[in-house]
Ligand code: ATP
């Protein structure tokens with residue numbers, strides 16, 4: 001299905017039609033800073049940049065924006081690459097690093113100094129702030145602004161040689177301290193930082209600033225459409241200045257779109273890193289984390305996330321997307337691809353008193369009623385089964401259609417059974433339910449076409465296997481984490497993880513591996529955990545419930561009793 005174009009597509013189509021695009025090939029880039037793992041917000045930017053390149057037969061570069069060596073690590077670079085591939089995109093040979101351009105950037109800076117367009121400033125960070133002015137007040141020129149070219153060259157060279165401590169000098173562009181745009185008030189181009197870089201090692205102790213590096217990197221790579229989030233709108237004049245420095249041949253253009261925000265979620269690498277460092281989650285790929293590695297471990301499909309960002313669309317205005325829209329997209333997709341299996345999460349025994357003692361038979365079951373090509377499997381059935389505790393009632397409430405003494409239900413794929421009695425422990429908890437079965441009802445229908453209202457899933461007691469089941473809920477219970485107290489951590493949901501250890505699973509799950517999408521019938525979608533699941537200790541993560549119980553709960557709380 002072809003979507004109605006977003007505003008960026010219209011710009012690109014105009015540019016292509018009017019021959020404004022060199023070689024008629026659009027070039028976009030996804031420019032993550034390798035200072036953390038990618039999150040769901042980045043998915044929007046990835047789908048947009050790679051998607052536009054696909055749609056218009058262009059190219060999308062992966063550029064690692066590695067200009068802050070203090071916070072960047074190779075682990076992050078590896079995770080970024082693997083996450084983009086998982087989403088289904090490929091940058092081919094176009095893998096670049098801002099640090100590849102350090103030499104060029106340095107030469108450009110020296111040239112700016114020689115042309116009297118940049119100067120070494122010795123104001124302290126506090127003074128820089130004072131001199132900068134405010135949104136309503138113009139700034140003031142630094143006393144160093146008129147330093148001679150020779151002295152600027154000498155000082156910048158000394159900065160590069162490591163002769164000055166961090167913070168003593170910065171190199172600034174000589175633009176306009178009275179500009180209404182604060183980003184144009186002599187922006188810093190270079191700062192001193194005695195920090196080893198993952199790629200350039202100890203070669204540099206001066207590092208270029210974002211507003212200088214990013215546009216020039218775009219120009220060097222021949223980016224035609226440089227797409228970023230709205231917070232960079234105020235930086236666009238600085239971007240245009242940098243890409244029009246004499247000697248820079250290609251002129252890319254910057255376009256801004258609204259970032260993806262989702263309620264009940266924190267999308268900021270800084271905060272996610274804080275939760276990892278504080279041990280509040282099991283690492284960046286904790287299945288509750290809104291990181292790409294987290295949702296992947298939890299069992300989300302890349303298709304569902306691409307669908308999600310497509311539905312959200314690309315706009316110029318900030319908005320907050322509902323968490324349940326994301327989960328809706330996940331369910332829609334997993335419904336098509338997940339293999340149905342039977343798992344009893346909270347088991348009680350069901351004994352079929354008239355079933356031949358010691359007999360086991362194999363029952364055929366669809367793997368996915370939505371997809372006949374998924375085939376069928378055989379499940380062992382016997383006279384001793386497990387069913388869900390909630391599927392039997394001693395005193396059935398009104399409208400209860402599952403098992404109670406005297407009531408007949410269907411065991412999914414198998415037989416009709418009628419409860420005849422039950423046993424309890426000393427505390428009165430039901431431990432065993434007794435029933436009889438109708439041998440004529442094999443496969444779930446009877447010769448007389450008898451109707452039953454309830455269907456229960458089950459697992460044969462002898463053949464059942466065990467597993468640890470991890471059920472997740474939202475990491476934050478508040479819609480806008482931190483809005484109430486100013487600290488997002490105050491809104492962590494204390495019940496975001498529930499671990500079940502007593503579940504009984506059908507034996508086909510012994511071979512389940514991460515990457516396989518499963519639906520535990522009536523409970524939700526699940527996936528084997530990629531970190532902790534082993535053949536001798538299976539662990540399954542609940543990806544998403546079958547229905548949106550949170551929405552139901554909210555409605556209940558909001559509706560008058
Ligand atoms: P964070 O605020 O989480 O640190 P960032 O913007 O600093 O994110 P970058 O690595 O600089 O992270 O982002 C790479 C690209 O992804 C940028 O072009 C940025 O605009 C985009 N991006 C980041 N967050 C979002 C978001 N929530 N929605 C859409 N795009 C985003």
Ligand code: MG
Pocket residue numbers: 033
């Ligand atoms: Mg950033």
